[in-house]
Amino acid sequence: xxxxxxxxxxxxxxxxxxxxxxxxxxxxxxxxxxxxxxxxxxxxxxxxxxxxxxxxxxxxxxxxxxxxxxxxxxxxxxxxxxxxxxxxxxxxxxxx
Amino acid sequence: xxxxxxxxxxxxxxxxxxxxxxxxxxxxxxxxxxxxxxxxxxxxxxxxxxxxxxxxxxxxxxxxxxxxxxxxxxxxxxxxxxxxxxxxxxxxxxxxxxxxxxxxxxxxxxxxxxxxxxxxxxxxxxxxxxxxxxxxxxxxxxxxxxxxxxxxxxxxxxxxxxxxxxxxxxxxxxxxxxxxxxxxxxxxxxxxxxxxxxxxxxxxxxxxxxxxxxx
Numbered sequence: 001x002x003x004x005x006x007x008x009x010x011x012x013x014x015x016x017x018x019x020x021x022x023x024x025x026x027x028x029x030x031x032x033x034x035x036x037x038x039x040x041x042x043x044x045x046x047x048x049x050x051x052x053x054x055x056x057x058x059x060x061x062x063x064x065x066x067x068x069x070x071x072x073x074x075x076x077x078x079x080x081x082x083x084x085x086x087x088x089x090x091x092x093x094x095x096x
Numbered sequence: 097x098x099x100x101x102x103x104x105x106x107x108x109x110x111x112x113x114x115x116x117x118x119x120x121x122x123x124x125x126x127x128x129x130x131x132x133x134x135x136x137x138x139x140x141x142x143x144x145x146x147x148x149x150x151x152x153x154x155x156x157x158x159x160x161x162x163x164x165x166x167x168x169x170x171x172x173x174x175x176x177x178x179x180x181x182x183x184x185x186x187x188x189x190x191x192x193x194x195x196x197x198x199x200x201x202x203x204x205x206x207x208x209x210x211x212x213x214x215x216x217x218x219x220x221x222x223x224x225x226x227x228x229x230x231x232x233x234x235x236x237x238x239x240x241x242x243x244x245x246x247x248x249x250x251x252x253x254x255x256x257x258x259x260x261x262x263x264x265x266x267x268x269x270x271x272x273x274x275x276x277x278x279x280x281x282x283x284x285x286x287x288x289x290x291x292x293x294x295x296x297x298x299x300x301x302x303x304x305x306x307x308x309x310x311x
Contacts (some may be wrong), residue, residue, distance in 0.1 A: 011182065018175040025171065029164055032309045044305035051171075052298045059178045059294045069119050074125030080134040086136060092147055 009061060017058040024051050103280055115284065122288045126295045128287035129289055133254070133299055137306070140247045143240075150240030155307065157223055157231070158248070159214070163308040166210050167300065174297040181290040184283045193286075194273050200293070201266045204259050218245075225249065248307055255303060258296045265289060 024047050031043045056065045062070055108114040144151045180196035183189045215224070224229035225246050235241040269286055 009178070009182065011179070014178045014182065017178075018171065021171045021174075022168065025164065028305060028309070029160070032160070032305075041310040044309050045302075048302050048305050053190060053303045055174060055294050055298055055301070058295075059174050060291050065119065066116060069116070069123055072120055072123040072127060076130035076134075079127075080138075081129055083134065083138055084141065087142065088145075092143055095298055 009058065009064070013058060019052060020054060021051055025052075105281070111280075115287075118284055118288050119291075120213045122254055122291045127292065129295065133251075136247070136251055136254070137302075140251070140306070143247070147240040147243070148236065150235065150237035151244045153235055154241035154244035154248075155239075155310075157221065158308050159217070160308045162210065162214050163304050167304050168209050169203055169207045170300050171208070171295050173200050173207070176200040176203060177290050177293045181287050184286050190273060190300050194270055197266055197273070197286075201263050204266070208256055208259060208263075212250065215249075226263075231248070251303055251307065255296065255299055258299070262289075262293055262296060266292045266293075 026046045028044060031047070032040060034041060056073065060073075064078055065073075104111055104114050108117065176196050177200045179192055180200060183193040183196060218224055219228055221232050222228050223245055225242050229238075229242055229245070231238075231241075266289070269282070269289065272282055273286075
């Protein structure tokens with residue numbers, strides 16, 4: 001048998017991924033109970049981003065993907081980021 | 097059958113190249129999906145900034161524990177989907193693949209079921225714009241708070257639609273896998289479908305805090 005199309009992720013890695021996702025979910029809920037206001041928003045979004053990165057790297061195999069695939073995966077995020085930042089710059093600076 | 101003997105679609109040199117092309121195509125589609133959801137999230141962010149008080153009051157009428165439970169269900173379904181993709185290589189383990197796919201579909205259906213119950217509760221509490229917007233406990237800014245619920249229902253329904261489409265495709269693949277139809281192209285398709293399922297999971301990972309927690 002020649003090489004596989006790509007190396008398979010181990011079952012134990014998948015289990016570990018799931019556990020870390022649930023830990024982060026617990027953190028989200030705990031942080032939300034303790035903290036309110038602007039900081040809570042930042043914390044909640046940071047934890048969500050961490051979860052998304054874990055799903056992307058381990059479940060969606062970006063960890064073992066080629067650079068080109070990773071570039072495609074981040075392209076959409078980059079455009080959304082540009083749209084959010086530019087639009088919010090406009091709204092924040094309108095002095096309403 | 098080893099990977100080397102696997103038939104490859106005629107435009108490709110080998111299985112690795114075909115796999116790379118399929119992966120790139122799928123990620124391109126997912127990038128358009130990010131922009132699709134992103135537009136609505138952008139509008140939500142703008143209005144949340146314009147009416148912070150009204151949006152905050154409206155958000156507090158949702159039940160974070162239902163959202164938390166559903167997040168757990170969805171994260172677990174991503175895990176079973178990853179296990180299914182893990183089984184995709186070997187013909188001998190077809191039954192395990194079918195089992196994981198069915199389990200993932202069931203978890204997806206559980207999510208939709210919980211969401212439906214939640215919608216019913218929202219309806220009963222008079223929080224559904226257009227159909228029944230007579231909140232039991234009135235809002236200080238009813239029009240702006242109603243706008244929050246327009247976003248809430250639109251975003252979650254858009255997400256639920258993606259899940260329902262995912263469940264239908266999954267059951268279709270279960271059928272094909274169980275028949276002797278388990279060819280090379282189906283294995284590749286199931287793997288690419290896995291990317292879609294995980295992506296829908298990621299969308300929810302963001303919708304959950306944005307709608308339930310930080311409002």
